[in-house]
Amino acid sequence: MTEKRLLLGDEAIALGALHAGLSGVYAYPGTPSTEITEFIQNDPAARADGVRSRWCTNEKTAMEAALGMSYAGKRALVCMKHVGMNVCADAFVNAAVTGVNGGLVVLAADDPSMHSSQNEQDSRFYGQFAMVPVLEPSDQQEAYDMMSYAFDLSERLREPVLVRIVTRLAHSRAAVAVGEGRAQNPLSPDRDPGRWVLLPAIARRQYAALVGKQEAFLAESLASPFNRLPAAVAPADLGVVAAGIGYNYVKETAPEGVPVLKVSQFPLPEAQVRALAAACRRILVVEDGQPFVETGVKGLLDARYPVLGRLTGDLPRTGELTPDNVAAAFGKRNIPAFAPAKHLAPRPPQLCQGCGHRDVYTALGKVLEGFPDARVFGDIGCYTLGALPPFRAIDSCVDMGASITMAKGAADAGVRPAIAVIGDSTFTHSGMTGLLDAVNDGSAITVILSDNLTTAMTGGQDSAGTHKFEAICLALGVAREHLHVVEPLPRNREEITRILREEIAYEGVSVIIPQRECMQTLRRKMRNQKKEEA
């Protein structure tokens, strides 16, 4: 039986995975992937079936745990935003070498145009790098349908499968026809250490086996129901290769009769690309993200064959696809009827009123008035907004955990004071190891571990280290007398500024933990409490 449900792309992925007999999802929150895990956490059937869904500390622990579940014979899903692929790359690439037992699907949600990210890297390159099949749904229905397909493919090929989506699919809703679920796999741990112990002798054999599987992956792509080329391509001037969500913009804007090769499974179906090229004088590649398909298509064809796309400027080199830039690639201009308004000002996001990070930055700003050479190394989270007016409080924000380690390097080079500002969830994600380095080296840094008891930026998910931060810092070797917990409230500003001044003067590692619950999660809790009382 099928029914229609209105689902976000993320929710379609989640439900598709559940219906594929998922036993566990492993993830660290990150826009635009967060709603996948949240859907599974809130799904009553998943709860009843004991599908494992608690948040992980970071993407690497998530990937490894999922691989372990796959080793045990069950189906596991790993979800993350694109930059999470950098964090788990070690485990991901090696999982391709060991291969899998139960189906293992890795979902990367890319963010072209950087709506909520610090770069727009394209995860499909990671799939190619690890030499595993990649799926890229074009719409919400395919996102749902592809999950069962992906788990089956993973088990058939005994390899992880990467599913790549983009923001506009993840966060767009459409009606999806959904079917019935399948049971979870039984427990059946792999018994072959010859696959899983990657000593050089075994790894060489396994790697050769992975290389040997590439032809089978290509055959799967050619036979894939998600890759489509019309049976007979009539000769044409222009043909189109449309990848993933790019297919929608092509359907919306391409002139009638233009032959289109729809690609949603990689490796690139070479024979179909060649067939299209044989019928057309030129090929336009429409894909969201970096020129992954475009370079692939160019590599397959004669060097003089014209391949148009992001590298030739027919589509913009940066930013996401829009119906407008795709129309322009077909020589059509979507012309606005109205000019941009005259009375308009940017309205950037900002820290909530009453947020503890505000008190932290106000106190820090006050203290640093006397230190023109001070540098503040920021990190990833709501508190990155401290870079904007009125605070202008941080000098850097690069990647998860880089506040502590960059402050350390700068302090090692002689910067004084060198201050790191990091949130609680980011600290457990990737900050702890850097703090250990700083302690071992005796680096002169002051770490402000701004703890709001949640992963706030992505909407208030549980934070892995809540109520454990003092213990963690002490265990890593931070001296008791240089570890302070304060409550960031206006009435405590004098105490906080005093502590900051003293610790900045200390030539070693200090950690100050301003601790106060996020306004958003606090408000939600109070609302729920009221509801329960009513």
Place this chain on the structure above:
Amino acid sequence: MKTDIKLSGVGGQGILSIATVIGEAATRAGLHLKQAEVHGMSQRGGDVQSDLRLSTEEIHSDQIPLGGADLIVSMEPMEALRYLPWLAADGCVVTSSKPFVNIPDYPDRDALLAELDALPQVVRCDIEQEALALHAPKSANMVLLGMAARRLKILSPDDLRAAIRSVFFRKGEKVVEDNLKAFDCGYESVQ
């Protein structure tokens, strides 16, 4: 038949509830629907927008093309103006007229409203005031939806009322009634 709507406002003003109600109504009416939302960073008091596309035919792109929106429905007047390049030549702006000022360089209010009023088709109203007068201060967004419903030919007001009932059902009868009252008030305020 198709209708493309740009929904806009400031994070926390409730534009996603409007989108949810229209989405529910469209689903009940058997229409095709795509609704692109903004989550994450932009919710913290920044500008937010959602593209809502309804059609009797299949819809492909999740995003509305430039010059393609039949309606801009906005919880805030400057946020309505932000999306003018997307408004179709015969498109209509339905907006709250009350500025939400959380930035230091907010434009001159009179000039802003004059620019809005110079558009060929615009419906504006202080929806927060209307909601207060109805003793339903949290339902300003449904006043706005009621105003927009007059221009939303693809859905009947009864479709939308039924959707309000079902979307807010879990929040209790009082919330449902407040929202219906607000919707009707908005609907009646526009000819």
